[in-house]
Amino acid sequence: MSSTTVATAPAALPSIRGRVDAVLAAFVDARARSAAEHGFPAEITETLRGFLFAGGKRLRPQLCVIGWQAGGGGPVPAPVVQAAASLEMFHTFALIHDDVMDDSAHRRGRDTVHRSLAAHHAGRPDAARLGINAAILLGDLALAWSDALLHTAGLTPVQLAAAHEVVDVMRTELMYGQYLDLCATGQVRDDVEAALRVARYKTARYTVERPLLLGAALAGAGHGVRGALSAYALPVGEAFQLRDDLLGVFGTPQVTGKPSLDDLREGKHTALLALALQRADASQHRVLRRLVGNPCLDGDGAASVREILTATGARDEVESMIRIRFVQAVQALEEASFAPAAAAALRELARMATERTA
Amino acid sequence: MSSTTVATAPAALPSIRGRVDAVLAAFVDARARSAAEHGFPAEITETLRGFLFAGGKRLRPQLCVIGWQAGGGGPVPAPVVQAAASLEMFHTFALIHDDVMDDSAHRRGRDTVHRSLAAHHAGRPDAARLGINAAILLGDLALAWSDALLHTAGLTPVQLAAAHEVVDVMRTELMYGQYLDLCATGQVRDDVEAALRVARYKTARYTVERPLLLGAALAGAGHGVRGALSAYALPVGEAFQLRDDLLGVFGTPQVTGKPSLDDLREGKHTALLALALQRADASQHRVLRRLVGNPCLDGDGAASVREILTATGARDEVESMIRIRFVQAVQALEEASFAPAAAAALRELARMATERTA
Numbered sequence: 001m002s003s004t005t006v007a008t009a010p011a012a013l014p015s016i017r018g019r020v021d022a023v024l025a026a027f028v029d030a031r032a033r034s035a036a037e038h039g040f041p042a043e044i045t046e047t048l049r050g051f052l053f054a055g056g057k058r059l060r061p062q063l064c065v066i067g068w069q070a071g072g073g074g075p076v077p078a079p080v081v082q083a084a085a086s087l088e089m090f091h092t093f094a095l096i097h098d099d100v101m102d103d104s105a106h107r108r109g110r111d112t113v114h115r116s117l118a119a120h121h122a123g124r125p126d127a128a129r130l131g132i133n134a135a136i137l138l139g140d141l142a143l144a145w146s147d148a149l150l151h152t153a154g155l156t157p158v159q160l161a162a163a164h165e166v167v168d169v170m171r172t173e174l175m176y177g178q179y180l181d182l183c184a185t186g187q188v189r190d191d192v193e194a195a196l197r198v199a200r201y202k203t204a205r206y207t208v209e210r211p212l213l214l215g216a217a218l219a220g221a222g223h224g225v226r227g228a229l230s231a232y233a234l235p236v237g238e239a240f241q242l243r244d245d246l247l248g249v250f251g252t253p254q255v256t257g258k259p260s261l262d263d264l265r266e267g268k269h270t271a272l273l274a275l276a277l278q279r280a281d282a283s284q285h286r287v288l289r290r291l292v293g294n295p296c297l298d299g300d301g302a303a304s305v306r307e308i309l310t311a312t313g314a315r316d317e318v319e320s321m322i323r324i325r326f327v328q329a330v331q332a333l334e335e336a337s338f339a340p341a342a343a344a345a346l347r348e349l350a351r352m353a354t355e356r357t358a
Numbered sequence: 359m360s361s362t363t364v365a366t367a368p369a370a371l372p373s374i375r376g377r378v379d380a381v382l383a384a385f386v387d388a389r390a391r392s393a394a395e396h397g398f399p400a401e402i403t404e405t406l407r408g409f410l411f412a413g414g415k416r417l418r419p420q421l422c423v424i425g426w427q428a429g430g431g432g433p434v435p436a437p438v439v440q441a442a443a444s445l446e447m448f449h450t451f452a453l454i455h456d457d458v459m460d461d462s463a464h465r466r467g468r469d470t471v472h473r474s475l476a477a478h479h480a481g482r483p484d485a486a487r488l489g490i491n492a493a494i495l496l497g498d499l500a501l502a503w504s505d506a507l508l509h510t511a512g513l514t515p516v517q518l519a520a521a522h523e524v525v526d527v528m529r530t531e532l533m534y535g536q537y538l539d540l541c542a543t544g545q546v547r548d549d550v551e552a553a554l555r556v557a558r559y560k561t562a563r564y565t566v567e568r569p570l571l572l573g574a575a576l577a578g579a580g581h582g583v584r585g586a587l588s589a590y591a592l593p594v595g596e597a598f599q600l601r602d603d604l605l606g607v608f609g610t611p612q613v614t615g616k617p618s619l620d621d622l623r624e625g626k627h628t629a630l631l632a633l634a635l636q637r638a639d640a641s642q643h644r645v646l647r648r649l650v651g652n653p654c655l656d657g658d659g660a661a662s663v664r665e666i667l668t669a670t671g672a673r674d675e676v677e678s679m680i681r682i683r684f685v686q687a688v689q690a691l692e693e694a695s696f697a698p699a700a701a702a703a704l705r706e707l708a709r710m711a712t713e714r715t716a
Contacts, residue, residue, distance in 0.1 A: 031530075039555075040534045041541070097498065101491040126544060133459040133540050136494060137533050140455065143501055144529040151522045157515035164509045171502040172389075175495050176398045182491050183399070186484060197397075 016076065016084070020061045023085040024052055027149055043120050044138055047113055052092060055108035060087040060211040063349075067215025070342035071225050080218050082153035083163055086146045087211055090167075093142035094174060100135050101182065102266070113138055155218070162217040170210035177201030184269035186293050190277035195270050196238065203244075204237025228336035232346060235325035235332070240353040242322050245270040246315065247357070249306060255358045261302050267293025271321070276314035284308045326354040374434065374442070378419045381443040382410055385507055401478050402496055405471055410450060413466035418445040418569040421707075425573025428700035429583050438576050440511035441521055444504045445569055448525075451500035452532060458493050459540065460624070471496060513576070520575040528568035535559030542627035544651050548635035553628050554596065561602075562595025586694035590704060593683035593690070598711040600680050603628040604673065605715070607664060613716045619660050625651025629679070634672035642666045684712040 032045035061084035068080050098104075099112040106112060111119065117138070118131025150163060181198045212229045248263035249272065263270070273292060280288060288308060291301045309315050329350045333343055390403035419442035426438050456462075457470040464470060469477065475496070476489025508521060539556045570587045606621035607630065621628070631650060638646060646666060649659045667673050687708045691701055 034530075035534065038534070041537065044534070044537060093498075097494055101494060121541075124544075130540060134537060136455055136459060137537050137540070140451075140498075140501065141530065141533045143498065144526070144533070147505055147522075148526045151519070151526070157518075160515075160518075161509070164505075168502070168506045168509070172392075172499065175499045175502070176393065176396070176402070179399065179402060179492060179495050182488060182495070183479075186482075 016062055016065050016081070017058050019076075019081045020058050020085045020088060021053070023082050023149070024088060025049075027085075027089075027145070028052065031145065043117065044134075044141065047116055047120075048092070048138060048142065050110070050116070051096070051108070051113055052088070054110050056088070056091075058088055060091055060207060061085055062345075063208060063211035064215040064218075066342050066345045066349075067212035067217075067221075067229060068219045069215070070212070070229060070336075070338040070346070071216035071219030071221030072339065073215070073219030079154040079159070080215070083150055083155060083159075083214065083218060084211075086149035086153070086167075087214065089142055089149055090146035090171070093139045093146060094178075096135055096139035096142060098178070100132055100139070101178075158220075159218050162220070163214060166210055166214045166217050170206060170214075173201050173210070174206045177206065181269075186267040187269060188267060188273070188277065188289055188292050189269060190274050191269075192271050192274040192278070195274050198269070199238050199241035199271070200234065203241040204234045208237035208240070209233035225336070225338075228332060228338070231332035232329050232336070232350075235328040236346075236350050236353050239322045239325035239329070239350075242271060242318050242325070243354060243356060245272045246318055246322075249302075249309065250315070251357070261297055261299070264292055264302055264305055265295050265297045272309060272314055272318045275317050276309045276312045279312040279314060280308060284312065322354050326350055374420055374423050374439070375416050377434075377439045378416050378443045378446060379411070381440050381507070382446060383407075385443075385447075385503070386410065389503065401475065402492075402499065405474055405478075406450070406496060406500065408468070408474070409454070409466070409471055410446070412468050414446065414449075416446055418449055418565060419443055420703075421566060421569035422573040422576075424700050424703045424707075425570035425575075425579075425587060426577045427573070428570070428587060428694075428696040428704070429574035429577030429579030430697065431573070431577030437512040437517070438573070441508055441513060441517075441572065441576060442569075444507035444511070444525075445572065447500055447507055448504035448529070451497045451504060452536075454493055454497035454500060456536070458490055458497070459536075516578075517576050520578070521572060524568055524572045524575050528564060528572075531559050531568070532564045535564065539627075544625040545627060546625060546631070546635065546647055546650050547627060548632050549627075550629050550632040550636070553632050556627070557596050557599035557629070558592065561599040562592045566595035566598070567591035583694070583696075586690060586696070589690035590687050590694070590708075593686035594708050594711050597680045597683035597687070597708075600629060600676050600683070601712060601714060603630045604676055604680075607660075607667065608673070609715070619655055619657075622650055622660055622663055623653050623655045630667060630672055630676045633675050634667050634670045637670040637672060638666060642670065680712050684708055 028045055028049045032042065032049070035045055036042065061081075064084035064087055065076055065080065068076060073080065095107065096113045099107055100114050104112050105115055110116070112135075114131045114135035116131075117134040118127045121127040121130045124130060150167065151160070155163060177198055177200075180194075181202060184194060184198060209230055212233055213226055216226050216229055245263070245268075248268065248270070249260065251260060253260050273288070277285065277288060287304055291297055291305050294301070297305075330347065333346055333350070336343070338346070386403055386407045390400065390407070393403055394400065419439075422442035422445055423434055423438065426434060431438065453465065454471045457465055458472050462470050463473055468474070470493075472489045472493035474489075475492040476485045479485040479488045479492075482488060508525065509518070513521060535556055535558075538552075539560060542552060542556060567588055570591055571584055574584050574587055603621070603626075606626065606628070607618065609618060611618050631646070635643065635646060645662055649655055649663050652659070655663075688705065691704055691708070694701070696704070
């Protein structure tokens, strides 16, 4: 259930990242001061700060701002930046719990949150367990605090109500998407549609569509704009996930930053694997079932799996699915009449999502 | 870190429980329908429904309503009932995650949520792990949904902003309180103040003060009323926790519904234990250190611990701490000028919190 690696965000909005990070830093600082006043341990906010600023492309906040512009919102006021930042805090929650569920050791080139909280308590016999439990709590805090960011953003009551409607759907969909992903992982199956459903909820809707719609909702955009954003977001998001699945198996670890055996060892249920299972002959089928989801898979085994993914045509088929979705997204953009800056950023994102190598 | 057993709620407000439950049932039904429309698995909402309606005294919603009345709010309108119900959904989140952290097997006389989700996936080799991960997600959903309940309650913008201020503090305090509790559990120490701090955040503030203040905030109550509610809530909440600590060791399992060895085996850091450690002679000290926090503790060992808790005077001292807090709470009530119904309910709660046997 490892989370999607996020590509570099569109360059069309260079100033937003700094503003989002400033909001996040000020918020965490304030929470740290308040914790200190109550005599609460500092490691909670310190760990959160370390995680937030160790990396992350701020893709969801940027998409929120693009949605704001697509919805005709004009220059980006501070409340919209803070609402966008709340998406990053929410994503922080999602990643912390995701890493607990997967028992991942590393994220953003450092220890995951549960590992680093366990290290903080090194010396206690129950340090590992305490690290996991503290990370569950810190994730819970990040979820609660994403709400605090939204609420103190200075939105109008109408904006806040509109934002909450989008945010509620986004949260619910992500949790269900994660649950579907948990249930599918480790079950080697040839069900392409099931893999695409997870991609739709965990990536297309959560990462692309809902952030765009949040921005559009804040701008008071009507049905037309929102429909056009969804028509763009869903194929881009699916393409993004399909590219991620290919990179997870065929990518260069030095470029992707992600070990190329993890997805295979975990038995991640992807459209790529489902297609290969559909097309495999009996002997290829046996090899895939033996190796995929096997935690002891080695480099030779991975090479055999890659060979079958290629020989069955599954790899080419996924490339073709990505191309189709790219075309759909570009068409949706052409049919929409977004502000030029927003359209340019969305076009760039579609290109990156489909062509990226990391 | 097992959660406080909640006593029967004040009888002064009999009609609220039904209204709160109706709101919760309608909400879960709507979420279940929406999940079905999206083809999401039904076990998520089914498990939540089963947990919500297997028990629970709705103490926090009732206190919210008492706070509303103390604040001069009059008859309880539907938006206030729904805001009160959002506290129960939040508490559901807290209990689900608490049980995951403690790896508790039972709650409300049934399997805990992670156990029952594991049972749902029985047959999978990773069922236990999947149950835990799914319970983390279901807890996350309950937290997000507590927010959805608050937001769709139909509060005015002024009420919503006031509510969010209280709710934000409540959530943050609870998470820190849980973290302090996690860190203290299993560490046998004679620090009474540390135990009282956990009681203050996890019970006094979370269970009593913040629900009262939420109701008062919804009624637009001023500083005077809010200060009086806090002056009442803190001693009552601490007394409540101190009584809980005594019942956890000396209570009759048939009455408390809680095995009388759990707190001792877990090594729960309580004021009772800290006082005993302060007063113990060398040999009593050795016995406490050997037996408390020992997962293999048996009935004989528990009897030895109980004997020391009594012989050192720690048990009597805790009884006296409860009495002092009861008096403080009643004094606070007498100095306040709450509506008679609210004052009566609060007086009854203070009595129950301090005298209860379950």
